[in-house]
Amino acid sequence: MAVATAESDAQLVARAQTGDQQAFADLLRRHSDRIFRFAVSILGREFVPEAEDITQEVFLKVHHALESFRGEAEFSSWIYRITFNQAVNLKQRVRFRTPHADETILHQLMSEDPGPDRQLETAQRDRALAECIQTLPEVYQSALRLYYWLGEGVGEVAELLGIPENTAKSYLHRSRQLLKAMLKERGFSCD
């Protein structure tokens, strides 16, 4: 009995380069969610619609440039790099724009914390933490969101950012150090 095996990215890319639209559709299906999550990790949770736009732009760009892709790097590394550049460029453009309202934080706080004082304190600290995260280098921010929000492992963080695993660990470690110091400076504890 024949067993159907999934084609590798390289095989799908080779077929897509000959104009096979189904191969491109397979690549899209395989990578779109990951690209979207990576874009969200760079832009932040207030810019989910923009992350969707970035994901679409990345695949349009990939489709356009597929013929020139020589396979010297992994296909996934190539599209992660395109995603990072696209998302960082967009972030520069929307940096001073008011983000979409994020009511999730308020809802979560209202439902979990016991008293109004505690709620206020937690809300202030979370707001301060979010602001501190925004001041970190892009790769640190992305690593934090991938790891803590989107639930990726250190290996996946490293793969998406195109860095060795030890470097990803180091980014997370350094981010935590910086955030701890920044929160302390603003008068918040981490307890």
Place this chain on the structure above:
Amino acid sequence: MTEMEHNQHDIDSLLRRSMAMPLPSLPPDFDQRVIRKVQPSSQPLVRYRQTLITTYGLVSVVVCTVLMRGQGLGWGTVAGMILGPLALLAITTPLWPTTKPVTTAN
């Protein structure tokens, strides 16, 4: 536990609590939307549509020309009234759609 590990544990817990939010996801038709945008316009169905629209356009132009000339309008006016809207249409919208069915489901 060392002091450094303790510090990291505190901020680690805080980050886990503070960043515990619902995960966003792409809309279900996202892949299809992208596929539609990258399709070449060489499919028979698309060609048929193009032919149909072109034929309709030509017939309309001929009928309009005959009717307007019948009303005594000059060739310049007739040409302006037909080509003006066409030029506007060409500037504001892409003339030919580019779609082709490709499955994104398993």
